[in-house]
Amino acid sequence: MTTAQPPEEQPPADQPPAEQPPTGLPPLPAWLERGMADLFPAGSGAGACSDPDQQLAARLEEAERAGRPLRIKLGIDPTGSDIHLGHSLLFRKLRAFQDAGHIAVLIIGDFTARIGDPTGKSATRVQLSAAAVEANAATYLQQLGQGQDPERALLDFETPGRLEVRRNSEWLTGLDLPQVIELLGISTVGQMLAKEDFSNRYGSGAPISLHEFLYPLLQGYDSVQVQADLELGGTDQKFNVAMGRDLQRHFGQRPQFGMLLPILPGLDGVQKMSKSLGNTVGLAEDPLSMYSKLEKVPDAVVDDYLTLLTDLDMADLPQNPRERQKLMALEITQARHGGPAAAAAQVDAAKLVAGAAGSGAAAAEVPEASLAAVNFPAKAFYLLSAVGLCASSSEARRQIQGGGVKLDGEKLADPNQEFAGPEVLAGKVLQLGKKTFRRLVAG
Amino acid sequence: MTTAQPPEEQPPADQPPAEQPPTGLPPLPAWLERGMADLFPAGSGAGACSDPDQQLAARLEEAERAGRPLRIKLGIDPTGSDIHLGHSLLFRKLRAFQDAGHIAVLIIGDFTARIGDPTGKSATRVQLSAAAVEANAATYLQQLGQGQDPERALLDFETPGRLEVRRNSEWLTGLDLPQVIELLGISTVGQMLAKEDFSNRYGSGAPISLHEFLYPLLQGYDSVQVQADLELGGTDQKFNVAMGRDLQRHFGQRPQFGMLLPILPGLDGVQKMSKSLGNTVGLAEDPLSMYSKLEKVPDAVVDDYLTLLTDLDMADLPQNPRERQKLMALEITQARHGGPAAAAAQVDAAKLVAGAAGSGAAAAEVPEASLAAVNFPAKAFYLLSAVGLCASSSEARRQIQGGGVKLDGEKLADPNQEFAGPEVLAGKVLQLGKKTFRRLVAG
Incomplete structure (x- = not known):
């Protein structure tokens, strides 16, 4: 028995041929592709181009035709309380999906944060009390814009139907042993040991506790529970996002797309932005602190910051590196604190720089x-x-x-x-x- | 701070020095050592000889002194319904502990049998209904002697306080995700991959599903739940029994001893006795079937059968191999079916053999x-x-x-x-x- 090919749509004869790829699908919108490091599945192969399981453009078109917005998943670990710019580029992409009419599904990993790492060996998986987790979650949401001025909010908390905030305790608390065994049965040891960090540790003889294999599966199970159409993550999340696809398939769902964004370099321009490395700009920082730090970022990463943290047209920027950098710093500060505060910060920062450098008239102002x-x-x-x-x-x-x-x-x-x-x-x-x-x- | 050494007991001056090892402990009793393939910990090293956590003789002595019998664990999988001689040697050892005043803790793995292997890949872990599991468990217990003639019973079901029958669903049903994560956290990938069968499969590139790593931990958790002092198993169970020690230590208990018995060769004398290989003698078989099969076992394994399946004094056996074999077949049949039935089976079997061989007068009786x-x-x-x-x-x-x-x-x-x-x-x-x-x- 052969499967009939879906009929290919012909453009009506009375219209000029549209400027489209030969598949009949429009290209992905610019807001979506901006800063994207990876998208999978990439949708190659016969028939893939019109398959909404293989080609994001086809899934977007299907969603529009059906009037059903896509569900865009982003998971956050409420183990700290400060959101910095390294996180915010993911929220900015999530917001772009919201603005295009889709649903942001923000998953707070409260259950996993409360468990932490029972062996106490992992510095990144500290065990937190339920109260601490909820306090962190509340601070996160506040920084993302909940209850704040919508003009400055990272996410759209206002428009009805554009945001779902979920906690993974909703579905993980009730998970019993047979269900955990089912989840574990979906993956293999070989698959886990192919994951880069596990592979490195196994290769170097460093112990890997068995429960560590469970976390990618739990994150994947989140995708099943919220029926994600697409999951956003950093490039370091590829394995976990792909695991979500496997789990959705196992539970009879259409697998999500994975969209990965770059890891933002920190203020040193070399290492990733990370609180433990002390090279961050926090969303909660005041305008002067934010602006002064951004103004000092090495030239090599200024364009990354512009691409990932602003909406400025990259073709329409000053060529002078100093001007380009100041614009970047101003734009990012402004998005968070508004125009007047950002402008004032720029002036104050100039004083500080002049003072610290000990040069000219401005230096006199700083004894x-x-x-x-x-x-x-x-x-x-x-x-x-x-x-x-x-x-x-x-x-x-x-x-x-x-x-x-x-x-x-x-x-x-x-x-x-x-x-x-x-x-x-x-x-x-x-x-x-x-x-x-x-x-x-x-x- | 140094720990004081426990005082060594001196034999009273008016008694001749006892024939004991230099530790002051009696050797392990003969019934206990009979057929034993492995015992761990073996109790070497300074102080180990008098340490009831390192030396089984010391634990036995401690138990006797305290009037607290030891808890001897044996787990069975109610996935089939027939007990054969390959299993029965373990029950015989368990019975010997009962007869010495200890408590047999028989664990029926009903929970794990109901889960089976969710991937369906394992032929040895079939998923069974609760009713099938309970029916198998009932048949097992009946074959072990529950409700039967105590003379022929494999275990002592009669003497109060000598047997606990437990089902692992008692403690596994309520296990939640944080507890599973705690269990998984006790072991590492390297430890699991050191297990022989996992190691072979991983080495050959055969997939190992993650849930398979959980079973040794669940079996070990059974030891915690029943507070086992010693676990009995075949030599293929060494890893799982040792895992029980790790889990007991983790949960603040004294780790159990592991006593391993050999894997019984089947009727072919080569492969292990196993239903799937068709080389078994089942406990439920009638006397003639049992006797005829045992009488044909290759000479090389007759002494194994005598050691592991009878209490006969090995120093006091006929030298003639045929007589030795007939005695073995008679003794094993008799233990199960009583003297008269075993004797009749021996006579009937002689007729059958004579008939099948077509030799002499007896052949005339079989047309x-x-x-x-x-x-x-x-x-x-x-x-x-x-x-x-x-x-x-x-x-x-x-x-x-x-x-x-x-x-x-x-x-x-x-x-x-x-x-x-x-x-x-x-x-x-x-x-x-x-x-x-x-x-x-x-x-």
Whole structure:
């Protein structure tokens, strides 16, 4: 028995031939392709071009024809509380899908965060209390725009039917042993050991606890539960997203597409942006801190930031690298804090840079403070009184706890933060309140 | 801080020094060591000899001193319904522990049998209905002696406090995902892949489903739940029994000892006794079938059968191999069916052998029946009428269904059983009822 080929649609004779690929499908929209690192399945092979299981363009067309928006899955781990720009590019893509009429399905991995790594060996899988997880989740949602000014929100929380926030405890809490065995039965040891990080660890003789094999399956099971049409992730998520496809197939669903975005380089321009590496810009940071950091990013990554973190037309940017960078910093700060605050940050940052560089007129506005009389290691509160910014250590403590002290534009949160020696402070600008600046000098 | 050594007991001065190892512990009793293939931990190293966690003799002594019998675990899979001699040597050892005052903890793996292998790839892990599992379990217990004549029972079901029958569904049904993750976290991929069968399969590129890694952990968790002091198993169970030790340690229990018994060779004397290889003697078989089969076992394995399946003193056996073998067959049949039935079986078997061999006077008692007129392949009911043992095919069917037909002493259960050609029947004795025998000949 042969299967009939679906009839190919012919363009009506009275219209000019459309500018389309030979499949009859429109190309993927520019907003969708922007910054994309990988899309799978890529849809090659006979018949694939018109198959909505193989070709995203066909799935988009099918969705539009049926009036059924696609379900776009993005999972987040509520193990920390700060969202930084490295995460936000995924939310920006999710938002673009929302704006095109699709449904963002945001999955908060509350169950997995509460379990953590029972062996205690994994630094990335800390076990958190239910309260801590919920607090983190609430902070996340607030940073994404829940209950905030919709103008500045990363996601669209307002338009009805554009967002589903789900917690994986919904379906994982009730999972019993036969179901876990069914999930485990879907994958093999060979498949897991082909995953890059497992493969490296197995090859080097480092132990891999068996429960670690379960996490990709649980993440894949999330796709089944929310019936995802597409899952967004970083390029490091390819294995897990593909696992979601296997699980959906196993449970009789159409497998999701996987769309992977690059891992954002951090402020050092080399390593990935990661809190543990201290090279992040957090969404919660104030305009000056955000702008000053972005302005200093190495030239090599400025275009990545522009592509992944702004909507600016890449063909229509200043050629001068400094201007290009300032535009990037301004645009990203503005999206978060609005035009006036971003502009003010740009002005303040210029003062700081000038002051720190000790050059010209601007430098005069930032008086120096010598570190010569400071005993190191020095705690923050002591530093403030030692350089004469505060009259006493106790006043310095109050100022720091009140949030009024910054170092190079970044808030000092802990009065007991310790500085090892003058070399980590020299050249930096210490700021008290809105108007008092001191450029620290070693001599 | 140093740990004080427990004081070594000195024999009282007015008694002659006991014949003991230098540790002050008696050797393991002979009933316990008989047929043992492996015992672990073996208890070497300083202090191990008096450590009841390292030395079984010390644990036994401790149990006696405290008046607390040991808990001896044996797990069975209720996936089939027939117990054969290959299993029974384990039950015999379990019974020996009961007779020495310890508690047999028989674990019926009902939960795992109901799950089976969800991928359907494993022939040894068939998924069974709850009703089928319970029926198998009931048949097992009946064969082990529940509700039967205590004289012939494999286990002691009578003496209070000597037997606990547990089902692993008791503790596995309620296991939730965090608990499964905890179990998985106890073992590593490297540890599992060191297991011989996994290692072979992984090495040859055959897929290993992830859920297969869970079964050794679940079996180990059974040891935790029943607080086993010692687990019995075949030598192929070493990995799983050792896993039980790991899990008990993880859950703060004293780890069990592992006692492994050999895998019994089947009637062919080469491969292990296994239903799928058709080389078994089942406990449910009638005396004649049991005796005739045992009498034909190759000489090389007769002593294994004597050691593992009887209590006969090995130093006090006939030297003549035929006598030794007959004694073995008689003793095993007698233990199951009693003295008179075993003796009768020995007489009947002699007739059959004589008849089948066509030698001497006894052969005259077994008339021949020619297979020349039989059309092959031949079904059992047709065979009976074709050789003239029954008047019609329908009578033959009734006789077979009534259990009255045997081939070489083994009951023919299925009227539709097919025989491929005369070569599989020639020389065998077909028996109808108690008195009608025909020796089948090809010509």
